[in-house]
Amino acid sequence: MANKPMLPELMKTHGVSRRAFMKYCASLASVMALSPAMVPRIAEALENAKRPSVIWLSFQECTGCTESITRSHAPTIEDLIFNAVSLDYHHTLQAASGHAAEAAREQAMKENYGEYVLVVDGSIPLDNPGYSCIAGISNLDMLKETAAGAAAIVSVGTCAAFGGIAHANPNPTGAVAVSEIIKDKPIINVPGCPPIPVVMTGVLAHFLTFGIPELDELGRPKAFYGESIHDRCYRRPFYDKGKFAESFDDEGARGGWCLYKLGCKGPTTKSACATVKWNNGVSFPIEAGHPCLGCTEPDFWDNGGFYKPLSVPAGDYRKMGLAAVAGGAAVGVASALLSKAGKAKAAKAHETVDAHDLEK
């Protein structure tokens, strides 16, 4: 369980030299946007960190967040960090199941009450608890029960952070984010659909070494969610020059031009994709030729459509416009005929007009 081997012991067991550990701390500092001068502090903090118990609850989710974090690359020190935490409960990764698994969770909670880290992925349905249950316990109950003894909560993925796809129109299950249920514990939101693996581990590493990182007004760590995609996008020079791809695979798209007209939500999306990138810095959606979906922002599923440019109205305005033309014409004809009739009547009655009438 928790508070067992610290990182140095683990490194020794796995044959990882301190030099390799220094390399990891340097890369981690770079990813966390910390100065290289902080590397010795990070190393010291990681070495001396107690091994916290981590309980991972998966609710209404697609398991994409777990996949993203655990399967992206060969075993590295990030994996070691994960081993440095005592992952006492995780549906997908644990060997136990059924009553044994729930017993493990309860024991971990009791032994580490007030100190364990609760990681949540997936949204919580409020309409009917039966929509999502684990071992007969509804998500809502399990979350409340487990959060009571947690030191901090990390909401991984847009579903846990903001409600995600289940929360999208018309939200049939009444899905909500973790932060809408738990109000009395510190919550770190790590949104993304899924989040970048190294962002997730970077946040965990920061939490282990320095505690909760600086958060923005939506509870996201500023180190990774402080800049918008648009401001860091390598295609920005094309945007500034007014060179846009008009459709997929046209000349502009092949020339790597800006994807604004194809619906890119980069300007209103804050995430690290443009700098940290995916698959260890290989690429990210825009570099691969697809406009940004805005998946780190709340309600990105309802933002008017992935392929509708930000400037274009999102509703069904064409019908409204045509109705307005017809309506306006009809009312206009009616009003004009009325006026003409009034004019004829006035002429017949030999009514006079003076300057004050004109001002009406």
Next chain:
Amino acid sequence: MDCNTQNGKTPPSSGASSDGAMDGVMSFVATGNASPLLHEIKHALTQLINDGSENIIDLGAIPFAPGDDRILNDILGTGEVHAVLSLQGESHVRETGVPGVWRVDHLDENGEQQSRFIEITFMPNILKTQREDAERGLETLAERLGTLDDNR
């Protein structure tokens, strides 16, 4: 792009650069950050010579495009030392053509770039043996010597 082969990074198989022509174009996409960075390096080197204080610059911390890399490589050049470290993936420690200015590039196990630094120092810290590793080395050596003596 020449910076890719220098760092041992394989060119991405996807992305906008689907042909070499785009790579050629991209190597001229510059942010203008190369010049201030080089001045910072010069300042740090002056400090190193005057009072021995070292400096590390994280290349991942500033917007840096392939064009800036090209300028950096052109100005700094290649030096006499190139060390390849096997540390959970390769790391390349190179002294540039300007002695005292070192490039430290970390790759992960897939050969992908993890982080890049410029160190202005007489000897990058990562090349030195770490004390804890030497202590562990002593244990290992003692063990092996024990086995050697046993088998005589």
Next chain:
Amino acid sequence: MNNPAFDLLMWARGPGFDIALIIFVAGIVLRITEIIILGRKKDMAPAKGSPVAQGIKTIFSRSFPRPGLVKFAPITYIGGYIFHLGFFVAFLFFAPHIAIFEDAFGISWPNAGRVIIESATALAVLALIALIYSRMTDPVRKALTTFDDYLVLILSALPLITGYVAVNKLFGDPQMMLAIHILCVEALMIAFPFTKLMHAVSFVFARYYNGSIQGRKGAES
């Protein structure tokens, strides 16, 4: 959890735009229909020239001021030109705006780079400031000014200013500033049929009528 800025942005892009569009389109169509149906008083005198030809000519000739008028009211004319040209360039040649037309009507045209758009916006705003200043300091024009005049000046300036702020991320949350920009545009659209902004459509009729009246009399206009 909802980002209030996002909700505002989606309202502006959704129901907000629908409301504004209905009022805008219905209002304009209504008034144009009225103008056409109400028509003009029939002139019983025999025509000395062609009303139609002169009417159409006047639509274009009035785009250039009569000699001497610019010297008479330089700020009004020069400021007016700079404002209108700057506004049209910023509105019609900025790619995200062209995307709206493309989505609505399927047509598109080449766009201008950011430098041109930003210069046009800045010049238009400066021209508006000059116009509002001259309106407030010239005693005759000040006496003639009504609420409508000030309202229209401000409503025309707001989209330019908020658009510039939103694109350049000068301050504020990007989603909020974009929402505010779209809301300012919608305010302009709603006010359009009820204020002198209608001149944007009715100028065609006004110029034609004036030209055709003179043309019928055999005079130039």
